[in-house]
Amino acid sequence: MFGNKRLTSLLGMLGPFIGLLLIVTIITILNPSFLTIDNLLNVLRQVSINALIAFGMTFVILTGGIDLSVGSTLAFSGAVTATMMASGIDPLIAILSGLIIGTLLGAFNGFIIAKGKVAPFIATLATMTIYRGLTLMFTDGRPVSGLGESTLFEMMGKGYFFGIPVPAMTTMVTFLILYLLLKKTTFGRRVYAVGGNEEAAILSGISATRIKIYVYSLTGFLAALAGIILTSRLNSAQPTAGQMYELDAIAAVVLGGTSLTGGKGWIVGTIIGALIIGVLNNGLNLLGVSSFFQQVVKGSVILLAVLLDRKKA
Amino acid sequence: MIEMRGIDKSFSGVHVLKKVDFTLKKGEVHALMGENGAGKSTLMKILSGIHMRDEGTITVAGREVVYKHPKQAEKDGIAVIHQELNILPELTIAENLFLGNEKTVKNLGWMKTKEMNRMAAEQLEQLGLNVKPTTLAKHLSVGKQQIIEIAKSLMTNAKVIVMDEPTAALTDREIDTLFTTIRKLKEQGVSLIYISHRMEEIFSICDRITVLRDGESIGTKVIKETDFDEIVSMMVGRQLGERFPIRKSKIGNVKLAVEGLTRKDEFKDVSLEVKAGEILGISGLMGAGRSELVETIFGYRNEDQGKILIDGKPLKLKNPQDAIEQGIAFVSEDRKSKGLVIDFSIRDNLNMSNLTTLSNKGWMVHGNELSLYKEMVSRLSIRSSGSEQKAKSLSGGNQQKVVIGKWLGMRPKVLILDEPTRGVDVGAKKEIYSIMNDLADQGVAIIMVSSELPEIIGMSTRVAVMCEGKLMTTLDKHEFSEERIMHFATGGDKHVRK
Ligand SMILES: Nc1ncnc2c1ncn2[C@@H]1O[C@H](COP(=O)(O)OP(=O)(O)OP(=O)(O)O)[C@@H](O)[C@H]1O
Ligand SMILES: [Mg+2]
Numbered sequence: 001m002f003g004n005k006r007l008t009s010l011l012g013m014l015g016p017f018i019g020l021l022l023i024v025t026i027i028t029i030l031n032p033s034f035l036t037i038d039n040l041l042n043v044l045r046q047v048s049i050n051a052l053i054a055f056g057m058t059f060v061i062l063t064g065g066i067d068l069s070v071g072s073t074l075a076f077s078g079a080v081t082a083t084m085m086a087s088g089i090d091p092l093i094a095i096l097s098g099l100i101i102g103t104l105l106g107a108f109n110g111f112i113i114a115k116g117k118v119a120p121f122i123a124t125l126a127t128m129t130i131y132r133g134l135t136l137m138f139t140d141g142r143p144v145s146g147l148g149e150s151t152l153f154e155m156m157g158k159g160y161f162f163g164i165p166v167p168a169m170t171t172m173v174t175f176l177i178l179y180l181l182l183k184k185t186t187f188g189r190r191v192y193a194v195g196g197n198e199e200a201a202i203l204s205g206i207s208a209t210r211i212k213i214y215v216y217s218l219t220g221f222l223a224a225l226a227g228i229i230l231t232s233r234l235n236s237a238q239p240t241a242g243q244m245y246e247l248d249a250i251a252a253v254v255l256g257g258t259s260l261t262g263g264k265g266w267i268v269g270t271i272i273g274a275l276i277i278g279v280l281n282n283g284l285n286l287l288g289v290s291s292f293f294q295q296v297v298k299g300s301v302i303l304l305a306v307l308l309d310r311k312k313a
Numbered sequence: 314m315i316e317m318r319g320i321d322k323s324f325s326g327v328h329v330l331k332k333v334d335f336t337l338k339k340g341e342v343h344a345l346m347g348e349n350g351a352g353k354s355t356l357m358k359i360l361s362g363i364h365m366r367d368e369g370t371i372t373v374a375g376r377e378v379v380y381k382h383p384k385q386a387e388k389d390g391i392a393v394i395h396q397e398l399n400i401l402p403e404l405t406i407a408e409n410l411f412l413g414n415e416k417t418v419k420n421l422g423w424m425k426t427k428e429m430n431r432m433a434a435e436q437l438e439q440l441g442l443n444v445k446p447t448t449l450a451k452h453l454s455v456g457k458q459q460i461i462e463i464a465k466s467l468m469t470n471a472k473v474i475v476m477d478e479p480t481a482a483l484t485d486r487e488i489d490t491l492f493t494t495i496r497k498l499k500e501q502g503v504s505l506i507y508i509s510h511r512m513e514e515i516f517s518i519c520d521r522i523t524v525l526r527d528g529e530s531i532g533t534k535v536i537k538e539t540d541f542d543e544i545v546s547m548m549v550g551r552q553l554g555e556r557f558p559i560r561k562s563k564i565g566n567v568k569l570a571v572e573g574l575t576r577k578d579e580f581k582d583v584s585l586e587v588k589a590g591e592i593l594g595i596s597g598l599m600g601a602g603r604s605e606l607v608e609t610i611f612g613y614r615n616e617d618q619g620k621i622l623i624d625g626k627p628l629k630l631k632n633p634q635d636a637i638e639q640g641i642a643f644v645s646e647d648r649k650s651k652g653l654v655i656d657f658s659i660r661d662n663l664n665m666s667n668l669t670t671l672s673n674k675g676w677m678v679h680g681n682e683l684s685l686y687k688e689m690v691s692r693l694s695i696r697s698s699g700s701e702q703k704a705k706s707l708s709g710g711n712q713q714k715v716v717i718g719k720w721l722g723m724r725p726k727v728l729i730l731d732e733p734t735r736g737v738d739v740g741a742k743k744e745i746y747s748i749m750n751d752l753a754d755q756g757v758a759i760i761m762v763s764s765e766l767p768e769i770i771g772m773s774t775r776v777a778v779m780c781e782g783k784l785m786t787t788l789d790k791h792e793f794s795e796e797r798i799m800h801f802a803t804g805g806d807k808h809v810r811k
Contacts, residue, residue, distance in 0.1 A: 197655070
């Protein structure tokens with residue numbers, strides 16, 4: 001009797017995974033060069049930026065929130081790190097500063113949402129604009145380049161570790177940490193509780209305010225990490241970097257089966273969601289699909305996934 | 314009117330209804346009773362087309378029916394007021410009443426708002442509810458929302474009305490109005506199925522009673538030919554004995570006291586104290602400010618004036634964490650919105666208020682979680698298919714036990730319970746009372762807000778009576794009587810003097 005229930009819930013969790021396999025199969029049949037080691041490593045590297053942002057987004061969405069400002073946070077942190085490096089400051093300090101700035105921007109989001117009781121959509125819509133404006137002011141609207149030579153910094157975006165792209169490694173390690181955080185710690189439980197029923201959570205002695213601030217800070221931190229990786233890969237920081245990244249991140253979370261109403265979902269789904277988007281991007285390019293039509297395909301896949309999810313429930 | 318024969322139903326392998334028979338005559342009020350999880354709500358959901366039966370037949374007015382959708386049952390004149398309220402908080406009362414049955418100009422979709430408001434006002438007046446039909450539903454108390462649900466079913470001119478625990482959130486006065494309405498409906502030939510855990514109600518308005526136990530129909534009796542003990546033993550399968558177990562706890566020092574506690578528009582200048590080993594009952598009508606008062610003591614709301622003292626020391630409780638740290642536990646009313654995360658498993662719900670103690674340096678320890686689950690299941694006899702069952706698929710009474718279980722795990726010094734036995738069956742009620750007694754014996758100071766006078770009188774050491782945000786009086790055990798408590802709850806001498 002119980003096995004039955006387990007089975008249905010297992011199938012539900014496998015849904016995104018089956019979807020990914022299906023897409024990979026179709027693309028490989030149409031163009032076998034998709035399934036080469038080189039190309040797969042390429043996909044992993046491309047996916048890592050979106051995956052990192054989407055991890056943060058998963059936490060935010062689990063609390064019943066949303067963060068539209070991740071793209072701007074990414075750009076600002078990248079610009080800070082790049083500017084510091086260009087002026088000869090130690091790369092490690094530059095990277096840490098970028099990460100701290102991102103965390104602070106995220107914390108500010110959390111503060112407005114939790115303490116100011118502003119709806120997350122509105123609050124981060126506003127800060128998305130503010131942070132973008134700050135980036136443009138900070139860089140004078142020009143790309144920051146001439147970052148000097150630093151192995152540490154170059155490794156972050158372009159390096160390989162045992163043949164695997166460093167960004168992909170970073171993503172995997174981050175994933176493992178966050179997976180454990182969500183699944184095995186009191187913090188993770190509290191995140192789910194706040195999203196599941198905020199009032200009940202507060203009455204159980206959980207500080208929803210604190211949890212929200214932490215969650216948005218985490219998202220800011222991860223967006224900054226993604227921003228620094230991107231800067232390293234391009235060897236310059238673009239003030240317009242990361243535009244619309246929030247949409248890909250939200251799409252990855254939703255494809256992974258996490259509910260936008262909060263309290264339900266998991267981070268394993270998010271990584272699969274990010275892979276689906278990455279594989280689609282890469283595969284459609286390989287197949288020579290026009291970039292206009294690619295958008296139609298990507299959008300349709302998201303719709304289809306959500307519709308299938310509805311059916312199940 | 315209605316004949317249900319051999320109804321069988323399983324939920325993912327759990328056999329919930331076993332060959333249940335149930336008949337309803339025209340113009341009768343038929344009580345459906347049974348322990349939490351016996352299958353009452355499920356049977357009614359099958360009757361009204363929400364769930365499909367696995368086996369069995371249903372005949373309505375001589376015609377066999379298979380409802381696949383509640384709308385079909387509604388067409389045949391069957392209306393159900395569900396245990397869980399279905400009110401849309403952002404709509405007005407009138408909009409809620411006409412939801413799905415709006416009056417429109419020539420059915421073109423243009424709503425006749427004025428007419429709907431007028432009809433709603435008439436209906437509300439009949440039910441003795443003194444509110445404007447244009448009030449937003451969210452501004453109403455749970456009790457008043459319940460009456461709106463009842464009004465809604467009356468609007469559809471139903472021939473059969475099912476009421477699933479309609480009085481759980483009502484005050485005595487509201488219940489009186491409801492009963493008057495039920496008697497009126499009966500005269501008009503409407504048949505009612507009435508589910509409740511309150512025996513007094515069954516005896517005062519029902520004609521016949523059918524008892525379910527573990528998904529089986531145990532029997533149907535004529536109310537006049539049966540009594541309290543017989544019904545209880547049909548329900549639980551044994552004699553239950555005293556309804557309120559006796560308590561012999563030693564009363565100790567004052568554990569918690571409040572002095573001059575005030576919150577604007579909610580309650581004013583309330584002073585009371587509760588000693589170790591004591592149960593302080595707080596009585597009053599809905600809207601007297603009782604829940605607001607205890608939520609303030611728990612730090613969920615912040616007082617404007619006044620002091621809260623624990624063990625004689627004044628403390629500032631800014632939020633529930635502060636209160637929990639002081640050993641205060643709080644079982645909130647309205648389990649669905651304030652007590653449970655309904656999509657969480659039982660295990661996760663029980664954990665929620667104990668995360669710190671169940672974990673080790675922030676890491677959850679699965680063994681601790683399971684032992685808490687096991688302890689609570691056996692202490693509270695929670696009926697479930699396992700620790701991973703979702704709270705939303707538990708019966709109402711078992712949900713309530715989970716909410717109480719959440720707090721027993723922290724070994725509280727002060728336990729505040731707001732309507733602890735709402736929707737809980739007689740057997741489980743007694744279990745909850747026994748647990749309260751055990752805790753009192755161990756020196757826990759207990760505050761119990763309750764709208765059920767027998768419970769207040771049966772369980773309390775002392776009773777504080779509130780009316781319109783003011784503490785009217787505190788009565789000692791030898792001064793208790795329903796009349797006296799009601800006298801103060803409705804304003805006391807103030808009204809007499811006028
Ligand atoms: N959707 C569902 N999925 C799985 N199990 C369910 C579902 N709905 C009800 N149950 C189970 O069916 C049993 C009967 O539940 P039901 O709600 O009918 O009880 P009840 O007699 O109304 O109890 P109460 O007095 O507490 O309201 C319970 O054990 C419950 O856990
Ligand atoms: Mg029920």
